Amino acid sequence: MTDDFDKQPPPDENPEDDLDWLRRTDDDEGSSPQSGEKLGFTGELSWRQDVEDAFDKQLDEANDAVTFDWQQDRTQSSGGSGQSGGLGFTGELDWRRVSGEDAGDEDSAGAEIPDWMSEMGEFPPAPNTGVSSFESSDKNDDAFQFDMPSEDDLLSGLGSTEIVGDELSGLPIEDDAVPEELEPDSSLDWLQQFAADESDTPSEQPSEPAEDMPDWLQTAVGTSAVSDETAQPTASVWDEETPLSDQQDEAIPDFPDWLTSAVPAVTDNFGGDLASDDLFGDFGAESPADSGTTTGGLRDWANQPSTGDLAAAGNEWFSESPAESPASDSTPDWLRELQDSGDLNVPDLDAPTLQLPAQQNDDDIFAGMLDDSSVEEAAPAETGQFFNTGELSNIDDLLASYEDVSTNVVDQTGQLMSMADVDFDSILDNEDLDIAASARPVDRTSGPNLDEIARGTEDWLSDLGANVGSDEQSAAAIVRKQAQSERPLEELTPSLKALHEAGLELPTPGEDAPTDVLKTLLPGVEDLIPAAALSVGKPGLVENLVMTDPQREKINLLRGLVSTGDQPGQPSPSAIDLTLDESPDLEDFGSPAASVPLPATPAHRRSRIKIDRFLVAVVLAAAVILPFIVRGLRIGQLPPLSFEAGSRQQAAFERVNALQSGQLVLLVTEYGPTGAAELDSTLDTLLRHIFARGARPVLISTNVVGLMHAQNVLTYGVISGLDVPIGSDGSVNVSPGVGINRFGQEILPNRDFYIARYLPGDAVGLRAFAQNAGDTLSNDINGQATNLNIASLRDFALIVVIAERSDDVRNWVEQVAPLASAPLLVAASNAAGPLAEPYDRSLVNGLLVGYKDAYTYRAILEAQAPVAPLVGATDVPATILPTITQTPTPTETFTPSPTFTPTATFTPSATPTITLTATETLTPTITLTPTETFTPTMTPTNVRATDLPPTWTPEPGTGGSGSLLTPIIEGVVNVSDSVNVREGPGRSFKVVGSLAPRSTVRVLGRNDDGTWLQIRMEDGSEGWVSAQFIRIIDPSQVTPTTSAFRTDPVEVVSLLSDSHYVQQAQELQETPVAPSTLVAPAPAPLPNQGGTVKPAAVPYRDQRWYGMTLGLIAIIGIITFGAVLNILRALFRRGRTK
């Protein structure tokens, strides 16, 4: 409808006329940003652009051409699907949308709105239509709501736009009015016949109804004076023409009597208020701009829907009056006939008030009408509020003077569709309606059928006055019209009752979409008129969008998913409730039309304590906590004590274990307090291992809080945990954050470890750091100089990334690893582990995931090397490192050699110089003499003699003289799987055998870093096996036997854990055993170290694992229970429904 309105303003010859405000409004709309533009909806933009273009084009053409070609365009467009409809808008929405847009230009547009139009603005807002979700309280909007539909009502009152042309073609049928070359459309013959039949003028046409006339119209003509719907437009035209008849008297000398006589009958059923006002409003608005007479507006209006020749004919016919009749004072005959017949209650047609000047607008006309006393006595106040205000109330008065107007018409709304009342019974009883009704249901997949149905339903709906747009109909409008008539329900026919009930169920804007109404009332129309994508309202708000069913389903689903229940007054149901309430029936899974169900009802307010959530929390908490307390609930197995051979975890351990003293390790701590509970144990263990290897960690992070947390772990956790108790009571006081290395020296920052500044910039910052690490590492987190001379990342021996998020892992792998030659290890949380796993070993050389790997790593570390106090070993003398040679080989190191030739010291017959008794031999000075026998670099004070086996049975060596005595070291395979035995110390060597789980081997030696052991198997074959799989048996528990080989006692020391060392020392002190032939020396304290060393305690380490296990079981149980309950509930509901 708006497009009609915009397309049809006549040429503006007088820019100061009343119509100028309207065009200016359009201009303003075009220049100012519209709501649709803000929303970014192309539909409205294209629509508007189209309308504006068409308007401009027509305006130009109208100014240039004598014949109004733009009217033809308009007719053509109205014949098919209108623009609005094509864009997915209902016609009703179209004009209302424009009204809302006009509201933005209220100041400019409203300033020049005529008074009568301003009065319209006081109309109450349109009620819920069920079609549009638009609600506007804007005054101007209301004015437009009235004004815009008035023209369309006018058109729709004529039926469809085609009908307008058809019926108007019957008006200028006179031969002198129609040019010869303009032949009337043959399809309109029925109307011509009808006109001729009803006219007093002799006609050659038969008196009976024409054949082409619709049956229903024939019936109407035959039964009543004039069919409501047929005569209504005609009556509207001529009813408004009446006051102007004095000017048209000569111009329309042969006005057909049939039409004159039809006026009273029309007014009987005339909606009165709005129809007339619409017409007058349109009439008055256009008249001054066009021809300078009031008939000009009528001429244009009448020509708008006409086509081609008919338009020209009608145009010419109408235009005769102002051109040929300059303000005649005589009252036209046809008007007098009306007066005489009593249908027109105007006492004095010749009154001066009706003798309007050429430029007088409709306001003046109505003002003149107001002077009539009979009008003042007419029924006043039953019309709408709009018509009771200002001068327009005169229209009501005037119309009320017509017969039966006041009794049948109650204008309650002044809304869009309130126009001439209709006789629903007669219309719904006609055959066309039955045909249209029989067309349901519509096959939506067949487009042509829908078109046919649309054409079939268009006429009767249009006749019904259900037009909501230029070319569209609305069933809701029918219902509204019925509601406006306020007829008692008892008087309605069943079909109208059904319509009435359906109308009562029409949704209010915002509660439902109009597509549902269309779908319910008019199947098939939904496909013809796609759901409107937009309605007027605040830009960007979903509530103002009119969405299709799938769109609304998705929106509801998203709302349900993201709902947190934090909205005041709108608590969201729990996840279990959602799964239970919204679960589809099982049969829906097999249906291709199955879709996500909508929440049937809004979430109801529940108790403040969510019982289900509370119960789940209680069950889960109990499952995790109880294993800490109840030993019987500690189900499951602890993590293994070693990594699987060849695994990435094993590779990570070996990488750290291969660090050399003084090397730098870049330790990245990409986690904050949220991941601390999971990754702190990993960081703690790695730091201990790095310190144990004598390397120096450099901590860095892109997480500010994470860096601070890592600093706390290092200073208050790891280092403090390395406090060495010393003294008579076995304890020593060390300040928190101060650790003591193996030599009793204080561990200091920027010497033994470094905490760098935090890295900003995420991936970009990492890239910059990778390219220039020196600047970042020049100062620590406190701004102190680190004295690190880092040229590039190649200066690091190892990079370890501890991260709780996969993004951090990816950033480091992508940005840093390609620029660093050092191996990269990743220690990730369980959540980030799956995304860190796919990286190839070439990028990620080792991987530790979650608490489980941290547990195993710690166990290996404790089993193979002292956890404390071997830290901060940057200044450890090289001589104390538990190595003999850098590249030991079994043949070179552990084969009998001249350096191990039998001496008096180790011969079976003890020499007088050595007394192998517990009281005499427990001195370091006499235990392992001569020192040069083993290695020149060793000094007696550096030898941990107490680690030696307390006793052993001297055994003649197999080589040499057979007098060699060596301790026998045995180990047990400490994994559940078999372990490979290789030719050399490394996985690159060939596998020569395997060891069964729990099998015992004899340890012959180890490599320089202690990660591989040389063993001899039971069959006598020798090989190398990874040290982590072998647990060294306490030599004190081994039955002394003769050894066929010799080994370095220092190696034995390094292979024993401190716990073994402590136990062994205690046993020696308590039960010294004096072997028959040789007594082991007593343990001697290391320099600067206490007599007892305990590893840092990890509280509830095993209990945590048991708690996690039971908690996981509980979660699985809860989820399973919920799923089963869901299925049972759905089945129960399904059965109850059936």
Added chain:
Amino acid sequence: MSGEQIGLWAGFVFTLMIFSYALGDFVLFRVAYRLAIYIFIGLSAGFVTLTTVESVLLPWLGRTVTSPDADIVSRAVGLVPFILGLLLLLKASPRIGRLGNLAIAFIIGVGTAVALVGAISGTLIPLANATGSRVAFDPLNGFLIFIGVASTLAYFQYLARRRPDGRITRSLLSSVMNATGRVFIIITLGALYSGAILTSLTIFSERVAFILARITGG
């Protein structure tokens, strides 16, 4: 009581305050939970701000703008980040907020370029090579990996043919690959979900151990 002990007990109390969220909407619990959250967020924000100023901004100024050894070019370059930062602050104003688009464009452009290069060289190519080599090294697993990768990628193609009747159809091969890819995606998401559950359990168990240690003095 030492400062360390106070910190430990404060951690104990805050842990219980956070756990009160599980008890629902009781006013007491809601206040306790939100109070703890506010404190944590406030402390974190303050710490981040101070650390950024001390560790990033001031050192940068010291090396560039205020450095006595810096030349004019270095000083000018040193001001560029601050100018961009100031432009970002202008985003708070609706009138002149557009000036901040320059800084945003710079950040997004550089960030995207760096991320793209890193993703290609650090993830896509290595993973493609690994997938290919896996096929030859371990045919069965390699085949599964290849199928998984290919079908998952196929799942994210949205091209289809619309028939005259409006139905959208795909070829049989595309449909099969689509369904297979969906299965792999489901498994992957399931693995991620299980990992998240394990992480939550780990954190919870650690907190329980911490609380018990506080209670028992361990």
